[in-house]
Every structure is written in structure tokens, then in C-alpha cells.
Amino acid sequence: xxxxNLSTGKKPTRIQREKTGKILDAALDVFSRFGFRGAxxxxxxxxxxxxxxxxxxxxxSKEDLHNELLxxxxxxxxxPLEKIDPIGSPIDEICSYVCxxxxxxxxxxxxxxxxxxxxxxxxxxxxxxxxxxxxxxxxEKAALISAWAKAGRIADVDPYHLIFxxxxxxxxxxxxxxxxRSVMEDNYASRFEGAENYLSHMFRSTLAI
Amino acid sequence: xxxxNLSTGKKPTRIQREKTGKILDAALDVFSRFGFRGAxxxxxxxxxxxxxxxxxxxxxSKEDLHNELLxxxxxxxxxPLEKIDPIGSPIDEICSYVCxxxxxxxxxxxxxxxxxxxxxxxxxxxxxxxxxxxxxxxxEKAALISAWAKAGRIADVDPYHLIFxxxxxxxxxxxxxxxxRSVMEDNYASRFEGAENYLSHMFRSTLAI
DNA sequence: GTCAAATCTGACCAAATAGTCAAATAAAAT
DNA sequence: ATTTTATTTGACTATTTGGTCAGATTTGAC
Numbered sequence: 001x002x003x004x005n006l007s008t009g010k011k012p013t014r015i016q017r018e019k020t021g022k023i024l025d026a027a028l029d030v031f032s033r034f035g036f037r038g039a040x041x042x043x044x045x046x047x048x049x050x051x052x053x054x055x056x057x058x059x060x061s062k063e064d065l066h067n068e069l070l071x072x073x074x075x076x077x078x079x080p081l082e083k084i085d086p087i088g089s090p091i092d093e094i095c096s097y098v099c100x101x102x103x104x105x106x107x108x109x110x111x112x113x114x115x116x117x118x119x120x121x122x123x124x125x126x127x128x129x130x131x132x133x134x135x136x137x138x139x140e141k142a143a144l145i146s147a148w149a150k151a152g153r154i155a156d157v158d159p160y161h162l163i164f165x166x167x168x169x170x171x172x173x174x175x176x177x178x179x180x181r182s183v184m185e186d187n188y189a190s191r192f193e194g195a196e197n198y199l200s201h202m203f204r205s206t207l208a209i
Numbered sequence: 210x211x212x213x214n215l216s217t218g219k220k221p222t223r224i225q226r227e228k229t230g231k232i233l234d235a236a237l238d239v240f241s242r243f244g245f246r247g248a249x250x251x252x253x254x255x256x257x258x259x260x261x262x263x264x265x266x267x268x269x270s271k272e273d274l275h276n277e278l279l280x281x282x283x284x285x286x287x288x289p290l291e292k293i294d295p296i297g298s299p300i301d302e303i304c305s306y307v308c309x310x311x312x313x314x315x316x317x318x319x320x321x322x323x324x325x326x327x328x329x330x331x332x333x334x335x336x337x338x339x340x341x342x343x344x345x346x347x348x349e350k351a352a353l354i355s356a357w358a359k360a361g362r363i364a365d366v367d368p369y370h371l372i373f374x375x376x377x378x379x380x381x382x383x384x385x386x387x388x389x390r391s392v393m394e395d396n397y398a399s400r401f402e403g404a405e406n407y408l409s410h411m412f413r414s415t416l417a418i
Numbered sequence: 419g420t421c422a423a424a425t426c427t428g429a430c431c432a433a434a435t436a437g438t439c440a441a442a443t444a445a446a447a448t
Numbered sequence: 449a450t451t452t453t454a455t456t457t458g459a460c461t462a463t464t465t466g467g468t469c470a471g472a473t474t475t476g477a478c
Contacts, residue, residue, distance in 0.1 A: 003424085015425070015475080033330055038246030041466060053468080054426055062466065113329050116384070120322050120329075121242055123387045130391035138392050155414075160393055161407035165378045168385070172377035175325070178332045182339035183347050184369055198370035205364075205414040212454085224445085224455070250436065263456055265437065 002060045020058055022048045024072075027065050032113040035121060036066055067125060070118065073111050074129050080104065081163075084141055090148040091207050094162075098199050101170035106192045112174035138163060154207040162206070169199055211269045229267055231257045233281075236274050241322040244330060245275055276334060279327065282320050283338050289313065290372075293350055299357040300416050303371075307408050310379035315401050321383035347372060363416040371415070378408055 003016060012020075026048035030039045041062055045055040059065040080100035084093050105112055118126055138160070145159035173180065173195055181188050212225060221229075235257035239248045250271055254264040268274040289309035293302050314321055327335055347369070354368035382389065382404055390397050 013424070035244045035247050035326070035330070038244050038330070040464080051427060053428080056467065057425070116325070116329055117244070119385050119388050120325055121244070121247070123391075127387075127391070130388055134388075135392050135394070155410075157410060158403055158407050160396070161403055164381055164385075164389065164404075165407070165411060168377040168381035169374045172373055176328050176373075176377070178336075179328050179339055179343075180373065182332075182336070183344050185340075185344070187369070194367055194370055195373075198367050198374070201364075201366060202374060202411065202415045205417065206411045208414070222454070249434080260457060262438080262458080266455070271436065
């Protein structure tokens with residue numbers, strides 16, 4: 001964003017709050033469906049109900065807009081992992097983490113797909129976040145899980161691959177939703193209920209001593 | 210493809226075999242990295258070592274080329290699931306399936322990403338394959354797994370969610386490779402070895418009675 | 419109501435893009 | 449060697465795309 005009043009430290013106006021909200025929502029929709037290069041500013045502007053120059057009044061470039069979305073996303077995406085509590089019961093903590101990730105996939109599928117698109121395409125715009133905050137947090141929680149394993153409180157599994165399996169199985173319900181709808185058909189409506197049951201069983205079995 | 214000799218039933222020429230091979234390889238590279246709309250014919254032609262009009266001599270349109278890749282892919286992608294043998298030992302059969310999928314992710318990451326891109330973006334070009342051959346095969350194998358569960362030979366898990374968890378955990382190593390490299394760093398080189406160990410443990414635990 | 423700041427628009431530009439085509443060149447068949 | 453067929457190219461078109469800009473319009477503080 002590059003608005004005069006903001007860059008001089010003033011508060012955003014009512015219109016700025018309304019319009020940037022609509023823009024970000026439309027951008028999330030379009031970027032998450034087509035990826036960065038496949039999305040067009042015309043489409044985003046259309047969906048947000050503005051003209052393209054008006055959109056560019058709020059965000060100076062396509063890349064600016066995309067970066068804003070990714071920046072907002074990263075925090076929300078790391079939060080569930082942060083919440084794993086060293087004090088709690090290991091298996092419950094990890095299963096709660098699975099549930100939180102599954103809720104994210106259910107409630108924020110567009111965000112999940114935006115992230116997936118970015119990673120699949122080589123993460124050119126969030127490489128720093130991956131090697132920085134993400135890696136730091138994962139290393140920390142992996143150490144915790146290893147400690148639990150060493151103390152004999154959960155099975156001795158590789159914590160990194162455990163985390164990958166949690167990420168992949170939960171995000172799958174957002175990112176591959178189209179495929180799931182095609183395959184499940186009848187039971188599609190209850191997919192998240194079914195997923196919670198299945199994943200709960202799977203990770204409890206995996207971690208049981 | 211729309212070449213005169215082929216459409217009159219003749220054999221492909223040496224040049225046709227060579228050039229279409231190079232084109233498909235380049236197209237796989239570019240489509241898998243940028244998605245359909247993000248990929249450009251110029252980039253594909255460049256990478257294949259031809260001029261764009263020359264590329265369009267072999268494939269009449271961008272969509273033709275993309276469809277050809279998807280068509281070739283679908284068979285290879287379903288094969289591991291087809292191989293699950295009703296006669297074999299249930300847990301071994303399913304674990305072998307996991308291994309085969311993991312090998313696909315390791316040996317054909319571009320194909321995996323092409324597929325992922327297509328699904329994430331709503332599968333507009335393979336919707337028929339999903340509701341047709343894919344669903345048919347999944348239904349068949351899900352019934353087999355249910356039968357095994359009912360016979361008490363594996364744990365009573367939902368076969369669809371089991372299959373989803375196999376797809377997601379294995380493909381993750383191809384589709385999210387960038388993220389895995391960022392997070393694992395030191396152990397990145399042995400990621401598939403580690404994945405095989407971890408996933409073998411996870412699915413054996415999940416299915417154990 | 420006035421005025422400055424904020425918001426919006428239409429017309430515009432340069433680059434990129436999918437696709438065409440007539441004509442030139444290379445291969446293969448005779 | 450000739451002729452037919454396959455292959456390649458450069459020059460081209462129409463459209464889409466990200467982005468600019470001067471000026472018009474609206475908003476909000478006073």
C-alpha cells in the first residue's frame with residue numbers, strides 16, 4: 001500500500017478500510033484459484049467492484065497485493081503449531097494440533113490454496129519466511145517432540161516427518177477439495193467429520209507406545 | 210496433435226517422435242511450475258529448442274498440449290492403486306501401495322505438481338477423469354479395504370480417508386518439496402528414506418488390529 | 419459553505435501472449 | 449533426379465495484461 005495519509009503516520013480512512021477489505025478478499029479468491037501468474041488485476045478489480053486504476057490506487061502493483069496476502073497469511077498459518085504446549089499431555093497436544101489444522105482447512109480453504117500455489121511454484125515470494133520463522137518454529141517443536149519420544153511418552157517417530165504428515169493430510173482437504181468431491185460424492189458433505197475421526201485414529205495409533 | 214500423416218493413419222516420422230518428446234518434456238517442466246495460465250508457449254518453445262510456430266505445428270494450441278500431458282499422466286497415476294491385490298496380505302498390500310506412491314513422488318515430481326496444479330485450480334480440464342475412471346477405481350479398492358476391515362484383518366478405518374491420507378502424505382514430498390528443503394536443510398538429502406520409514410510405521414500402526 | 423485532501427475515472431501505453439500464414443527449406447519416396 | 453510430403457521460419461495479427469497519468473469528483477475537517 002502507498003497512500004499519502006498512511007505514509008505520514010495518520011489513521012486509515014473509512015473508505016480505505018472498506019475498499020482494502022474488498023480488494024484483499026477478491027485477490028485471495030483469484031490468486032488462490034489461478035496462482036500468481038495466472039491471476040489478472042482486471043479479474044480482481046472486477047470481483048472487488050472497482051476499476052483497475054482504482055485498485056492500483058490502493059496497491060501499487062500486482063506483486064504488492066500478493067505480498068500483502070502472504071504476509072497476513074503466514075501468522076495465521078503458524079499459530080496452530082505455536083500452540084503446542086510443552087506442559088500438556090503429548091498425544092493430546094499433537095491431536096489437538098491436528099484438529100486445529102483441520103479447522104483451518106475447513107474454514108480457510110482459499111488461504112490454504114494460496115499457500116499451496118506459492119509453494120508448488122517454488123515459493124519465490126516467501127522463501128525468507130520458510131527458512132526464517134517457519135524453520136525456527138518447526139525446529140523448536142521438533143525438539144519438543146523428540147524429547148517426548150526420548151522420555152518414552154510417545155512412540156519414537158521422526159518429528160519432522162510427523163509434522164509433514166500432519167500438514168499434508170489436513171491441508172489436503174482444502175487444496176484437493178475438487179478431487180475429494182469427485183471421489184466421495186455421497187459423503188462429501190460430512191468429509192470433515194470423517195476426516196477428524198480418521199486422522200484422530202491414525203495419529204493416536206502412530207504415537208501410541 | 211494434428212499432423213497430416215498421422216490423421217491419415219500413417220506412422221509417426223523419426224522427427225515427429227523426437228520433437229514431440231522434447232516438447233512434452235519442456236511443457237511438463239513449465240506447466241508444472243506455473244500452472245496452465247501461468248505457463249507461456251514462448252517459454253515452452255524456448256526450452257524445447259524450437260520456435261513457437263514450430264511448436265504449434267505439432268500441437269495446435271496451448272490447451273491441446275496441456276491435455277496431452279494430463280492424458281498421459283492419468284494412467285501412470287492410477288497404476289499403483291490398481292496393483293493392490295485382493296489376494297495378498299492386507300497390511301502388506303497397503304504398505305506396498307504407499308511405497309509405490311512415494312516412489313512416484315520421488316521419480317516424477319513434475320508430474321505430481323502438474324496434477325496438483327490442475328486439482329487446486331478446480332480441475333477444469335480433468336473433471337471427467339476424476340468422476341469417471343478415478344472414482345470407479347477408488348470405489349472398487351475402498352470396497353476391498355472395507356471387506357478386509359469387516360473380516361477383522363485390518364483396523365476398521367474409513368477406506369476413503371485412508372486413501373486420501375496415502376495420497377496426501379506421499380505427494381507432499383513432490384508438491385511441497387520447496388518447503389521440505391527449507392525446513393529440513395541438513396537431512397534434506399535423505400528425505401525419501403526418512404519418509405519411507407516414518408510412513409511405513411504410521412500406516413502399519415493405523416491398520417494394526 | 420470552503421478548501422484541502424482523498425478517491426476515482428477514462429484514455430492511454432508498452433510489453434507479452436496465443437495463434438496464423440505464406441513461403442522457404444529439408445526429408446523421404448519414387 | 450524429381451517430386452511429393454514433412455518441417456521450419458519470419459513476419460504478422462488481435463487480444464490481454466500490468467501499469468501510468470491528468471484531471472474530475474467526492475469526502476471530511478474547519
